[in-house]
Amino acid sequence: MNKTSLNDSELLSLYIGGNEEAFEELLNRHKDRVFTTIYLIVKDRYTAEDLMQEVFIKAIRTIKSGRYNEEGKFLPWILRIAHNLSIDHFRKAKRYPMIVMEDGSSVFNTLDFSESSIEEEHIKQDTYNLLKAYIKDLPDSQREVLVMRHYMKMSFQEIADATDVSINTALGRMRYALINLRKKFEQTQNAYDKNLYRK
Known part of the structure; x- marks a missing residue:
């Protein structure tokens, strides 16, 4: 045969x-x-x-x-x-990516201290752990684009090629991923810095 x-x-x-x-x-x-x-x-x-x-x-x-x-x-x-x-x-x-929100701010913009107290280090660690959990909960297509962009430093053209979609689709998925992450953090009432998402 x-x-x-x-x-x-x-x-x-x-x-x-x-x-x-x-x-x-x-x-x-x-x-x-x-x-x-x-x-x-x-x-x-x-x-x-x-x-x-x-x-x-x-x-x-x-x-x-x-x-x-x-x-x-x-x-x-x-x-x-x-x-x-x-x-x-x-x-x-890579354990900790630097996630930049759609307004250009970092998820950790208020947590990047040159000399952190033990309490601040705990808050930072808790926030990283939350972020990892929240990324894991994103829809597959959004998580994939987020990881490619922030862990792998891929351009949106490279992401579009790798995922076989248009650049606009890749950008859209990234935007929704960031919106979803922001919502999840805003809903969480843990003892992390309440200025994490200063508007």
């Missing part, structure tokens, strides 16, 4: 049925797109190659465990894994 003439869904069915070569064909068919997706985010060939291995290992484990149910949409699914692993890579590498 000529596997190159089969579509992704047919190849997946063969692979699930025990045909290892079917996954090899899927890998060869899509590895360039997967690599490019990762490389656009991490901008390092060696890191991208390592992460690409992880992507395919994760895909194999998911399929073999019977948890794959994307109904033949293999490419968008594996590209989503690639995105998530790339973003996780940066999350682990």
Whole structure:
């Protein structure tokens, strides 16, 4: 059987049925797109190659465990894994991004003291922890743009290319992410600096 003439869904069915070569064909068919997706985010060939291995290992484990149910949409699914692993890579590498709000102020504009008291350090740490939790709660598309922009220092053009959307869409997602973060902080009645979002 000529596997190159089969579509992704047919190849997946063969692979699930025990045909290892079917996954090899899927890998060869899509590895360039997967690599490019990762490389656009991490901008390092060696890191991208390592992460690409992880992507395919994760895909194999998911399929073999019977948890794959994307109904033949293999490419968008594996590209989503690639995105998530790339973003996780940066999350682990950099603990605290500098988030700039839509009015140009920093989330921590009142917390950046040259010499902080112990109490101020606690407030700062609590706020960072809150921010991490709030970022995690954002819708996937908003979180992705926020992380790419602030953790990875990607331009909006690069974000648009990496996420396969227009620049306007990327900008819109970023704006909504910042609005959502601001709302979450305003709703939180913890003992952090009440001037955090001075208008």
